[in-house]
Amino acid sequence: MSNTQKKNVPELRFPGFEGEWEEKSISSFLKESKIKGSNGSHAKKLTVKLWGKGVVPKKETFKGSDNTQYYKRKAGQLMYGKLDFLNCAFGIVPDSLNNYESTIDSPSFDFINGDSKFLLERIKLKSFYKKFGDIANGSRKAKRINQDTFLSLPVFAPKYDEQLRIGEFFSKLDRQIELQEQKLELLQQQKKGYMQKIFSQELRFKDENGEDYPDWKEKKLGDITEQSMYGIGASATRFDSKNIYIRITDIDEKSRKLNYQNLTTPDELNNKYKLKRNDILFARTGASTGKSYIHKEEKDIYNYYFAGFLIKFEIDEQNNPLFIYQFTLTSKYNKWVKVMSVRSGQPGINSxxxxxxxxxxxxxxxxxxxxxxxxRFDQQIELEKQKIEILQQQKKGLLQSMFI
Known part of the structure; x- marks a missing residue:
């Protein structure tokens, strides 16, 4: 690839391509498709996911109105969501969803010129959908980009051969990301399978002599904890570079790790609420009730305090805190939370x-x-997530450099 400083050319370019990119309207690439389908009660429906995540089958709990007209969508067509234009709702219909249907709120377009992958990557850039989303029609809460407006929007594009080269490049990069995501999914499913077998005692470990360990015993969490306590009722303030305030929103929903991106400090510092290694926290109210976190942080430069909507449990020396934490990731635990958290108001579980x-x-x-x-599964899963993040960041940088 080569760099160039000419006007209307990208910062980064494949060798052998020269000349400025031309400004074209979307209509030079696309033509709207309006093949009438069935009504809402019979249509096999599809939808466009947010943030460029593609076109997928639509999951509905109701059939829909018999009076709603649906339109057939063909594999290879580009679709967008009128109501979610500002949320990057763009995608191309996959082969598996050929002849699935949507309403006019998710229109589809045939490609008449240009490379489909090139155009899709271009309109998924924030510089496109955020910029032109401001001209959307409708109220503040229900802004829409209609088909005519969408087709009139401008993009800069090179000649077809260069479009194709760029499209192929990003297709390969997307495939690499997809394979990495599949590897991650496989690891997660493997761990889930092992957890089901382990906690049901279908799979047992042996001691160093190859003998069975003693039978498992029924206990309650309170039987194996030194103490439990609610967190500090302090307000979050600007991070002081030393004291970290852990609130339920600071714990990643999937990895259950502390998010270091938006750190805060409590406006009250009390050692009583300082976390020690292997302390386990539970969310006690709201939609996050039951969410768990084990404090494994080893960054001695910080002090960690936990907030009032969390409950801390210290596991006694006769038990392994990480084992208890792993149990809180099982479906059995989640079922218990669902039953125990039922309240007349919002969900909750007290200490x-x-x-x-x-x-x-x-x-x-x-x-x-x-x-x-x-x-070990968790560590490998985290490593695979980091690989995906690196690939995604690489793609983001390349998109910014290879498009105008």
């Missing part, structure tokens, strides 16, 4: 109720083997 959490525990040695086994 006394958490203390009644039923557990079936092996001895500490087997707990440790299980915890280490599952933690």
């Amino acid at each position: 006394e109720e958490y203390a009644k959490l039923p557990l079936v525990l092996p001895n500490k040695l087997e707990q440790q083997k299980i915890a280490e086994f599952l933690d």
Whole structure:
């Protein structure tokens, strides 16, 4: 690839391509398709996901109105969501969804010129959908980009051969990301399968002599904890570079790790609420009730304090905290949370109720083997996530450099 400083050319370009890119309207690439389909009660429906995540089958809990007209969408067509233009709702219909249908709120277009992958990547850039989203029609809460407006929007594009080269390049990069995501999904499914077998005792570990460990025993969380306590009722202030305030929103929903992107500091510092390694936190109210976190941070330069909507449990020395935490990631635990959190208002579980959490525990040695086994999965999963993030950041940088 080469760099250039000419007007109307990208910063980064494949060798052998010269000349300025031309400004063209979307209509020079696309033509709207309006093949009438069935009504809302019979249509096999599809939808366009936000943030460029593609076109997928639509999951509905109701059939829809018999009076709603649906239109057939063909594989290879480009679609967008009128109401979610500002949220990058763009995608191309995959072969598997050929002849699926949508309403006029998700129009489709045939390609009449140009490379489909090139155009899709161009309009998925924030510099396109955020800039032109401001001209959307409708109220503030329901802005729409209609088909005529969309087709009139301008983009800069090179000649077809260069479009094709760029499109092929990003298709290969997307395939690399997709394969990495599949690898991650496989690891996650493998861990899930092992957890089901381990916590149902279908799969047991052996001791160093190849003998079975003792039978598991029924306990409650309160039986194996030194103490439990609610967090500090402090306000979050600007991060002071030393003291970290952990609120439920600071814990990543999927990885259950602390998010270091938007750190804050409590306006009150009290060592009583400072976390120690292997402390386990539980969310006690709202939609996050049941969400768990184990404090494994080893960054000694920080102090960690936990907020009032969290409850801390310290596991006693006869048990392995990581084993207990891994149990809180199981479907059995989630079912217990769903039952226990039912309230007349918003969901919630208090410390006394958490203390009644039923557990079936092996001895500490087997707990440790299980915890280490599952933690290795978590470490590998985190590594694969980092690889995906690196690829996505590489793509983001290349998109910014290879388009105008």
